[in-house]
Amino acid sequence: MIALIQRVSYAKVVVAGVTVGQIEGGLLVLLGIEKGDEDKKCKRLAQRVLAYRIFADSEDKMNLNVQQAGCSLLVVSQFTLAAETNKGNRPGFSNGAEPAEANRLYELFNENCRTTGIAVETGIFAADMQVSSTNDGPVTFWLQV
Known part of the structure; x- marks a missing residue:
């Protein structure tokens, strides 16, 4: 299971001309689900995303996680993260x-994040989505469990 996370000042996802998810600041999470991924990995990745300290504290150091910074998540399923690109x-x-399994784990990831009280916006699984964002920094990390 892979999460490409970007610290953003703004992000939204549009499906068929309608905005289905939008945040003003936080993390854009592009989520890739691979064969063999399971509930345990899903929970662990959600914990890592939420705990990852990439927001600035009062001394402008990356010491705050998304909750401590008072921000939100926009989670978008992205099967292309699981692509084989070696040759x-x-x-x-x-x-x-x-x-079907990827959708189940995508929804479970979102629920694992929501149970912490953080606001979670989403795209629509398997839809043709247009994602817009303003990467803050830029700050981008690849997390994999």
């Missing part, structure tokens, strides 16, 4: 979880 000029997608 050739075209990605392979056989490492990605089957859609």
Whole structure:
């Protein structure tokens, strides 16, 4: 399971011309789910994302996590993160979880985040989404469990 997280000052996801998720500040989480991922990994990754200290404290050091900074999450499923890119000029997608299982784990990830009280906005699983964001920093990290 992979989370590409970006500290953003703004992010939104649009499906068929309608904004389905939007945050004014926090983390844009692009979530990739691979074959063999399970509930335990999902919970661990959610914990890591929420605990990751990438927001500035009063001394402008990256010491605060998303909750301490009073921010939100926008979580977008992105199966392309599980792509095989080691050879050739075209990605392979056989490492990605089957859609039904990926959707279940995507929803579980979101629920694991929400149970902490943090505001979580989402895209729509498997939809054609347009994601817009302003990366703050830029700050981007790849987390994998």
